[in-house]
Amino acid sequence: MPHNTKYVFVTGGVTSSLGKGIISASLAKLLQSRGYSVTIQKLDPYINVDPGTLNPYEHGECYVTEDGAETDLDLGHYERFLNTHTTQSNNVTTGRIYQSVINKERRGEYLGKTVQVIPHITDEIKRRIKILGTKNKFDVVITEIGGTVGDIESLPYIEAVRQLKWELGPSNSVFIHLTLVPFLAASGELKTKPTQHSVKVMLENGIQPDVLVLRTEHPLTDEIRKKVALFCNVSLDAVVESIDVSTIYEVPLLMQKEKLDQFVLQKLNLPVGNVPELKAWKQFISKLKNPKSKVKIGLVGKYVELPDAYKSIMEALIHAGASNECKVNIISLHSEEITASNVNEKLNGLNGILVAPGFGHRGIEGKIEAVKFAREQSIPFLGICLGMQCAVIEFARNVIGYSDANSTEMVRNTAHPVIDLMENQKGVTDKGGTMRLGAYPCTISKGSKAFEAYKSQDISERHRHRYELNNDFIDDLQKHGMMATGINPDTNLVEITEIKSHPWFVGVQFHPEYKSTVVNPHPLFVSFVKAALSVASS
Ligand code: GLN
Numbered sequence: 001m002p003h004n005t006k007y008v009f010v011t012g013g014v015t016s017s018l019g020k021g022i023i024s025a026s027l028a029k030l031l032q033s034r035g036y037s038v039t040i041q042k043l044d045p046y047i048n049v050d051p052g053t054l055n056p057y058e059h060g061e062c063y064v065t066e067d068g069a070e071t072d073l074d075l076g077h078y079e080r081f082l083n084t085h086t087t088q089s090n091n092v093t094t095g096r097i098y099q100s101v102i103n104k105e106r107r108g109e110y111l112g113k114t115v116q117v118i119p120h121i122t123d124e125i126k127r128r129i130k131i132l133g134t135k136n137k138f139d140v141v142i143t144e145i146g147g148t149v150g151d152i153e154s155l156p157y158i159e160a161v162r163q164l165k166w167e168l169g170p171s172n173s174v175f176i177h178l179t180l181v182p183f184l185a186a187s188g189e190l191k192t193k194p195t196q197h198s199v200k201v202m203l204e205n206g207i208q209p210d211v212l213v214l215r216t217e218h219p220l221t222d223e224i225r226k227k228v229a230l231f232c233n234v235s236l237d238a239v240v241e242s243i244d245v246s247t248i249y250e251v252p253l254l255m256q257k258e259k260l261d262q263f264v265l266q267k268l269n270l271p272v273g274n275v276p277e278l279k280a281w282k283q284f285i286s287k288l289k290n291p292k293s294k295v296k297i298g299l300v301g302k303y304v305e306l307p308d309a310y311k312s313i314m315e316a317l318i319h320a321g322a323s324n325e326c327k328v329n330i331i332s333l334h335s336e337e338i339t340a341s342n343v344n345e346k347l348n349g350l351n352g353i354l355v356a357p358g359f360g361h362r363g364i365e366g367k368i369e370a371v372k373f374a375r376e377q378s379i380p381f382l383g384i385c386l387g388m389q390c391a392v393i394e395f396a397r398n399v400i401g402y403s404d405a406n407s408t409e410m411v412r413n414t415a416h417p418v419i420d421l422m423e424n425q426k427g428v429t430d431k432g433g434t435m436r437l438g439a440y441p442c443t444i445s446k447g448s449k450a451f452e453a454y455k456s457q458d459i460s461e462r463h464r465h466r467y468e469l470n471n472d473f474i475d476d477l478q479k480h481g482m483m484a485t486g487i488n489p490d491t492n493l494v495e496i497t498e499i500k501s502h503p504w505f506v507g508v509q510f511h512p513e514y515k516s517t518v519v520n521p522h523p524l525f526v527s528f529v530k531a532a533l534s535v536a537s538s
Contacts, residue, residue: 005133006268007173008142009161011209013149013198014180018215019251021074023178023242024144025081026252030261032082033276036139040078041090041132042071043125044146045153049095053432060308064464064514065090068438073311074144076514080315081252083519089135092128094153100124117156125160126167140268149177150201162206171269177202177209178242181216181224190218192228199232208233210267211260213240237263247318249285249518253278284322284518291327295532298347300370300387301356302363304332310356313384316516317354320525326533335363335370343369352380352532355387357464357511361410368394380504380531382524385465388507389419392469392497395482409467418477420470422493428466436463440488440510442495448485449506450496453527459486461495461510469494469509504531 008027012020021042028038048054051062052070063076069088078086101124105115133141145161147154165173179195195214202209212234214220225239240258245251255261256275265272297317303309314330321328331350335358338346347353353374355367367387371394374381383391389407396405396418404411407419428434439460444451451457471492474484486496486508499505506524516522 003134003137004172005130005138006140006171006270007129007133007164007168008140008176008264008268009164009173010142010144010176010178011149011154011158011202011207012145012147012178013201014194016148018178018180019242019248020144020146020178021077022248022251023176023213023255024074024142025077026255027176027260027264028078028140028142029081029252029281030256030276031140031265033278033281034261034265034273036270037137038082038140038142039084039086039090039132039136039138040075040082040142040144041092041129042074042144042146043129043157044072044091044093045151045157046093046146047095047098048093049099049432050091050093052435056303056309057306060306061311062464063312064437064462064511066439066462068433068462070433070437070464072146073308076312076315077248079514080319080517083517089128089132092125094156097121097124097128118159121156122160122163125157126164129160129164139270149198149205155205158202158205158207165207171267174211174264174267175202175207175209176211176213176264178213178215181214181220183217190216190220190224192224192231195228196231210234211238211240211263213242213260215242215244217244219243247285247288249281249288252281253285280519287322287325288318290325291321292325293533293537294327294329295321295351295529295536296329296331296349297352297354297529297532298331298333298350298370299354299356300333300335300338300367302335302358303356304334307332312511312513312516313354313356316513316522316525317529319516319518319521320529323521323526324529324533326529328529333370335366338366338369340369343373347373347379350379351536352382352528354528355381355383355390357385357387359386359409364390364410368397372398375499375502375505378503380528380535381502381506382528383507384513385509385511388497388509389467389469391505391507392418392473392477392482395477395480395499396473399480399482400476407467416473418470418473419467421466422468425466435466436468438462440495441490442486442510443489444496445483445485448483448496449498449504449527450485450508450524453523455523461508461512462514463510465509469497503535504528 031038050070061073071091075086179198220241229236317328367390396402402416405416406414408417484494497507512524
């Protein structure tokens with residue numbers, strides 16, 4: 001018998017940033033805890049083939065999957081909530097859809113037909129949605145459509161899922177629509193009109209939402225719920241309140257209280273069963289909300305104006321804080337504003353310093369000053385990707401004495417290129433998807449801080465970079481006390497560096513933040529916060 005995958009489509013109206021990603025992840029979490037295999041897909045209506053070429057200021061962090069796809073940051077939420085991996089197929093953009101349709105046209109596969117948005121683009125969208133469910137045999141695929149209904153860019157997606165509903169047949173799909181119920185302070189009222197208008201737009205496009213999730217700052221009265229149900233053609237139990245909460249991790253519990261998962265399962269004609277306890281999840285929230293101590297961690301980066309730019313790092317610190325039962329106060333520090341003369345004052349009082357990933361030379365000298373401060377003051381230090389590269393540059397300059405040491409990304413012809421391009425990167429000119437991306441193995445030396453954290457010698461972590469530690473300098477670095485404690489067993493590239501004499505100084509070429517989840521807080525972040533905690537309480 002073919003596997004019957006059911007589909008949930010999530011759309012948003014009124015405004016962006018209503019939290020479609022978090023609602024999708026929460027619903028998925030609830031279905032997963034009832035024993036269903038679930039995945040979430042994000043459809044992004046922009047023309048970039050993937051967000052890898054987008055500046056973080058445009059679109060927040062670029063999230064990297066095991067299989068090396070550069071994806072939307074919502075996939076990070078999906079993985080953190082579900083504790084399962086996503087892949088390239090979980091994120092599809094308009095650019096990717098058009099790219100495959102145009103390639104097909106060039107191969108002559110449309111047999112002389114005129115290629116059009118309908119049916120060719122919509123068919124390709126439908127194919128991408130269905131393939132995810134059937135290839136991996138998921139019980140439920142939740143597909144989140146980016147943007148807001150009514151946008152020109154979203155139209156082909158809305159049309160594609162409208163068609164899919166009929167092709168899939170009854171009880172095989174559910175439409176969830178998110179809207180905003182604003183509170184007008186002057187009249188002291190919650191307003192439903194934007195929701196009514198937004199559902200009208202959906203109806204104009206041929207879709208009657210089955211469930212309405214209303215984002216609100218104040219609890220919805222019965223009267224409001226009834227009004228929305230009546231004017232938007234949904235049953236009363238399909239009006240779901242999504243009230244503002246202090247942490248996104250509470251949303252699954254709220255959605256459970258609102259019975260969103262039960263309603264969806266009934267609509268899909270799937271057994272509902274008992275209400276799951278969500279024990280581990282509740283324990284995590286209780287630890288998060290009742291910390292016994294606190295630490296101050298400085299996050300040094302150049303995109304700090306936009307917290308979404310470091311989403312996974314921030315979440316990994318939250319997971320690690322809960323695991324240590326301590327509150328992590330993240331102090332964002334702009335690397336461009338840190339100089340040799342103000343570093344003491346700016347970084348004073350921090351219990352840990354994290355130097356963030358990044359590209360290009362802007363802010364690099366500030367990052368190097370922050371590393372120097374952490375090294376000299378014996379403050380726990382975690383350097384991620386460019387952060388690790390800065391740690392190597394700093395060490396080469398100030399400990400070994402190569403005052404011009406640099407990465408060739410910053411200065412092409414430095415006499416001491418301690419960070420350099422790999423041979424196979426030298427001829428690469430295309431920007432999209434050409435870095436070292438995705439999961440690679442690493443072997444850790446026993447007795448290192450990394451081994452203490454992972455409690456294993458064999459690990460695998462995700463990458464997103466072009467430059468590497470230059471192996472010509474390993475002996476020099478090690479002789480002076482910076483050890484290569486993690487090595488890629490296949491290529492011999494250095495993945496982890498540590499300073500032997502420092503209480504906790506770890507640089508990693510990979511991105512541990514992508515793998516931290518609620519259920520599995522990342523061991524390096526847990527150890528880093530623990531080290532910071534011991535500084536805070538000494
Ligand atoms: N710019 C550096 C490189 O390409 C580091 C990248 C990063 O921090 N993700 O190697």
